[in-house]
Amino acid sequence: MINTSDSLEILVQEFSKLPSIGRKTALRISMYLLKRPVEEIEYFSHSLINAKEKIKFCNICCNITEDDVCKICLSEKRNKKQICVVEEPQDVIAIEKTNEYRGVYHVLHGRISPLDGISPNDIRIKELLDRLNSEDLQIDEIILALNPDVEGETTILYLNKLIKPLGIKITRIARGIPIGSELEFADQVTLAKALEGRVSV
Amino acid sequence: MINTSDSLEILVQEFSKLPSIGRKTALRISMYLLKRPVEEIEYFSHSLINAKEKIKFCNICCNITEDDVCKICLSEKRNKKQICVVEEPQDVIAIEKTNEYRGVYHVLHGRISPLDGISPNDIRIKELLDRLNSEDLQIDEIILALNPDVEGETTILYLNKLIKPLGIKITRIARGIPIGSELEFADQVTLAKALEGRVSV
Numbered sequence: 041m042i043n044t045s046d047s048l049e050i051l052v053q054e055f056s057k058l059p060s061i062g063r064k065t066a067l068r069i070s071m072y073l074l075k076r077p078v079e080e081i082e083y084f085s086h087s088l089i090n091a092k093e094k095i096k097f098c099n100i101c102c103n104i105t106e107d108d109v110c111k112i113c114l115s116e117k118r119n120k121k122q123i124c125v126v127e128e129p130q131d132v133i134a135i136e137k138t139n140e141y142r143g144v145y146h147v148l149h150g151r152i153s154p155l156d157g158i159s160p161n162d163i164r165i166k167e168l169l170d171r172l173n174s175e176d177l178q179i180d181e182i183i184l185a186l187n188p189d190v191e192g193e194t195t196i197l198y199l200n201k202l203i204k205p206l207g208i209k210i211t212r213i214a215r216g217i218p219i220g221s222e223l224e225f226a227d228q229v230t231l232a233k234a235l236e237g238r239v240s241v
Numbered sequence: 242m243i244n245t246s247d248s249l250e251i252l253v254q255e256f257s258k259l260p261s262i263g264r265k266t267a268l269r270i271s272m273y274l275l276k277r278p279v280e281e282i283e284y285f286s287h288s289l290i291n292a293k294e295k296i297k298f299c300n301i302c303c304n305i306t307e308d309d310v311c312k313i314c315l316s317e318k319r320n321k322k323q324i325c326v327v328e329e330p331q332d333v334i335a336i337e338k339t340n341e342y343r344g345v346y347h348v349l350h351g352r353i354s355p356l357d358g359i360s361p362n363d364i365r366i367k368e369l370l371d372r373l374n375s376e377d378l379q380i381d382e383i384i385l386a387l388n389p390d391v392e393g394e395t396t397i398l399y400l401n402k403l404i405k406p407l408g409i410k411i412t413r414i415a416r417g418i419p420i421g422s423e424l425e426f427a428d429q430v431t432l433a434k435a436l437e438g439r440v441s442v
Contacts, residue, residue, distance in 0.1 A: 044304055044311045044333075047292040054285045058270045061262075069259045071331055073289065074296055074305070081293045084255045085286040088274065091248040092282045095275055103245055104275070110245045130272055132245075 048074070100171065102147040102164045104129045112136075112144055119143045121180040125168065125199065127151050127187060135185065143183070146171065152198055153191040160198060168199075172206055184212040188233075249275070301372065303348040303365045305330045313337075313345055320344045322381040326369065326400065328352050328388060336386065344384070347372065353399055354392040361399060369400075373407055385413040389434075 048070060055066035073081060097103070098110035101123075105111070112118060112132075122143030126132055132145050150163040172179055182203055186192035196212060203210055216234035217226050226234070249271060256267035274282060298304070299311035302324075306312070313319060313333075323344030327333055333346050351364040373380055383404055387393035397413060404411055417435035418427050427435070 044299075044313060044330075045292075045296050045307050047288070047295040047307060048305060050288045051292040054288050059273050060266050060269065065261050067331055067334070068261065070292065071329065072260050074293060078293055081289055085289045087248070087251045087255050088282055088286045088289075091246075091252040091271065092275060092279055094248040095246050098245075104249060106246050106248060112245060128272065129245075130268055133268070 097147075097149075101145045102149060102167055103132050103145055104147075117142070121177060122183065123168075123171075123179060123181070124183040124185050126185050127192070127195075131185065143181075148186075148195070151186060151191045151195040153194070163195075165199070165202070169202060172203065172208065179208050181209045181211060184210065186212075188215050298348075298350075302346045303350060303368055304333050304346055305348075318343070322378060323384065324369075324372075324380060324382070325384040325386050327386050328393070328396075332386065344382075349387075349396070352387060352392045352396040354395070364396075366400065366403070370403060373404065373409065380409050382410045382412060385411065387413075389416050 051070045051073075052063065052066045055061055055069050056063050058066075061069070073084070094106045095104050096106070098105045098113055099108050100113040101110060103110045103112065119142050123146050124135065124141060124143055125146045125148060126135070127148050127150060129147055129149075132147060135141050135145075146164070146168050148163045148165065148168070150158055152158060152160055152163065172182075182199075184196050184199060186195055200210055214237050215230065216237055217223060217230065223231070252271045252274075253264065253267045256262055256270050257264050259267075262270070274285070295307045296305050297307070299306045299314055300309050301314040302311060304311045304313065320343050324347050325336065325342060325344055326347045326349060327336070328349055328351060330348055330350075333348060336342050336346075347365070347369050349364045349366065349369070351359055353359060353361055353364065373383075383400075385397050385400060387396055401411055415438050416431065417438055418424060418431065424432070
C-alpha cells in the first residue's frame with residue numbers, strides 16, 4: 041500500500057511520462073498542484089487542451105503557429121531569400137533569441153537517424169525541396185543549423201546532396217569553442233573543428 | 242518575437258510555475274506534449290482535474306485520501322496506539338515504502354517556520370491534539386518523523402511541550418550517518434548526532 045489515492049497515482053504516472061521528470065519529481069509536482077486553488081488547476085488543464093487544439097504547422101516553413109502561415113514567414117522585415125534549416129521549433133526560438141538572424145526558417149521536425157528508424161521521408165525534407173523548387177524568388181542561401189552530432193551530420197550530408205544540384209549556396213553554422221569556456225577543457229573533436237574553421241583577424 | 246504561438250507560450254508559462262521545472266524544461270515538455278496524440282493530452286488534462294476534485298484529507302490523520310477516512314486508518318492490521326507524525330503526505334509514502342512501520346500516521350501539512358510566516362495554527366497541530374485527547378484507546382507512542390532541520394527541530398520542541406503533559410511516550414527518528422555513505426564525508430553536526438545517539442552492539 042504505497043499511495044492512498046488512485047487519482048493521485050494516475051496523476052503521478054502522467055507526470056512521470058514527461059521528459060526529464062522522474063517519479064520523485066512527479067510526486068512533488070502533483071502534491072504542489074493539489075495545494076493550489078481549483079481555478080489554477082482548471083486553467084493549467086485547459087491550457088494543455090487549448091495548445092494541442094490551436095497549434096498547427098506553418099504551410100511554408102513547418103514551424104509551429106496558430107494560423108496557416110507563421111508570423112516569421114508573414115513578416116515584411118524578414119529576408120525570404122535566406123532560409124535557415126533547423127531540427128525542431130525550439131531551435132527557431134533559440135536562434136530568434138540571438139536577434140542576429142533576419143532570414144526565414146525551415147523546421148525539419150527531426151533528423152535522419154537510421155538507428156532510431158527515422159528515414160528522410162519521416163522528416164520535412166520533401167517540404168523543403170518543394171519550397172526551393174516552387175518559390176518564385178531565387179533563394180540566396182540555405183543555412184544548415186543542425187545539431188553537431190552523428191545524426192545532424194548525416195542529415196547535413198543528405199541535404200547537401202539534394203540541394204547542391206539546384207545551384208543554391210549552402211552554409212553550416214560554425215563548430216568551435218563556446219564563448220566563456222576554456223581551451224584546455226574542450227574535447228578533441230571540437231578543438232579540431234575550431235582549428236579547421238579558423239578565420240582571419 | 243520569441244514564440245510564434247500564444248497558446249504555446251501560456252502552456253510553457255504554466256509548466257514553468259511547477260517546482261523543479263525551469264523555462265527550458267517547460268518548453269521541452271510542451272513540445273513533447275504537442276507531438277503526442279490528442280487522446281493522451283485529454284487524459285493528462287482530465288487526470289489533473291480529477292485528482293484535484295477527488296482528493297481530500299482523512300478525517301483522522303489528515304493524510305490524502307479519496308474517502309472520509311484513509312486506507313491506513315481503516316486497516317485492521319495497523320496498530321492504532323502508535324502514531325507517526327510527519328510533515329507531508331510524501332513522507333507517509335516514504336515510510337510506507339520501508340515496510341517497517343505498522344502504526345498509523347498524522348500529517349501536519351507543513352512545519353512551524355516563523356521566517357515563512359507559518360505559525361502552529363497554520364499546520365494540523367490542533368487536529369493531532371484533539372485526536373490524542375478524544376480517542377478512546379490510550380496512545381502508546383508518538384513518533385516524530387520530521388525533517389532534521391531548523392524548522393523541523395522547532396516543530397519537535399513545540400509538539401513535545403504540548404504532548405508531554407498528556408503522559409504519552411514521545412520518540413523521534415534517529416539522526417546519523419546514512420547507510421552506504423562514508424564517515425569522512427559526513428558533516429560535523431550529523432557526525433556529532435550519530436555519536437550522541439550511539440547504541441550498544
